[in-house]
Amino acid sequence: MEFLPFTRPSIDEDTIADVAQVLRSGWITSGPKVAALEAALSDYFGGRPVRVVTSATGAMEIALRLIGLQPGDEIITTAMTWVATSNVIINAGGKPVFVDIDPVTRNIDLNLIEAAITPRTRAILPVDLAGLPVDRDRLYALADKYKLRVIEDAAQSQGATWDGKRIGSFGDLCSVSFHPNKNMTTIEGGALVMNTPEEARLFEKWRLQGVTRLPDGTMDVDLPGGKYNLTDVAAAVGLGQLKRLDAFNKRRRELADRYFAKIDRSLGLALPVESAQSNWHMFQVLLPLERININRGEFIARMKDLGVGVGVHYPALHLFSYYRGLGYTEGMYPHTERVGASTISLPLFPAMIESDVDRVCDALRTVLTAALSD
Secondary structure: OOOEOOOOOOOOHHHHHHHHHHHHHOOOOOOHHHHHHHHHHHHHOOOOOEEEEOOHHHHHHHHHHHOOOOOOOEEEEEOOOOOHHHHHHHHOOOEEEEEOEOOOOOOEOHHHHHHHOOOOEEEEEOEOHHHOOOOHHHHHHHHHHHOOEEEEEOOOOOOOEEOOEEOOOOOOEEEEEOOOOOOOOOOOOEEEEOOOHHHHHHHHHHHEOOEEEOOOOOEEEOOOOOEOOOOHHHHHHHHHHHHHHHHHHHHHHHHHHHHHHHOOHHHOOEOOOOOOOOOOOOEEEEOOOOOOOOOHHHHHHHHHHOOEOOEOOOOOHHHOHHHHHOOOOOOOOHHHHHHHHHEEEEOOOOOOOHHHHHHHHHHHHHHHHHHHHO
């Protein structure tokens, strides 16, 4: 039986043909396809300015520049995320200030944010883990109360909603990812949704070496920008993907519903929150490590032996060596550490069929039942 990975992008033939057309055109770097993708994304996010870059990491790095981050400024965020979320803060000269997660949603615990705010706090950087939105009402109430900016790490929540509104169509700065495992892809890439044309123009300078081109054909550089511009080849993929994003997300919700219906609850797996607002970027469960006689690595190996791939998203990032060197230690964020040690991501992507979900559930039952009796 064919191996079932935990994710796989869906690229249709029309998109492949569009990429070939770009390659034949002679213009393969940033050009008309990038402009078209930015316009389409702006429409998708309710008319807000959107600019694309080579990664969501780059989008967050520039977002920190846009808010005027100064050395030593603090950004409140979560350690239950991909390490890029906090790396960008450090690389921009700031200090990540972690708070623990809510053990139910596994998102940043909004109840803990006020206690973490200091005079150096500049922004809150929440993460929509696995596509489940952080409570935007409470988030922005906190930001307004303390006059803080918000940089939404919505890398995983394209098409998710809050109170009927798409994530990114309201609020402050919003970063999205187009990595191959996301709900839509540009192969590699990301974007930042902004508030004003002025922010977008400043973003453009940070995106490409700080250059401003002048009407007389000369140029000026008034800030030390980087090199984050997306290619037209990548944008062609993104245009094809964006057209299918709603259909992709609908299919993901159907597959998530089947997981909820088919997973054997007696196995002791902790399931995610059932939410109609999630885009179901990932279906994550927590292993009952206290009940089974194998560790997570052995579990993953046994699932692979049965032809099923699973992922780990994410280890508690404050326990990585670099962050331990900054003074973070085990026990500081207990919910984050527990989830980080036991989480697994089950296969979930639009091309899956119902029998694939059933196959995963059968494999879970086989592996965990045997582990309980070992």
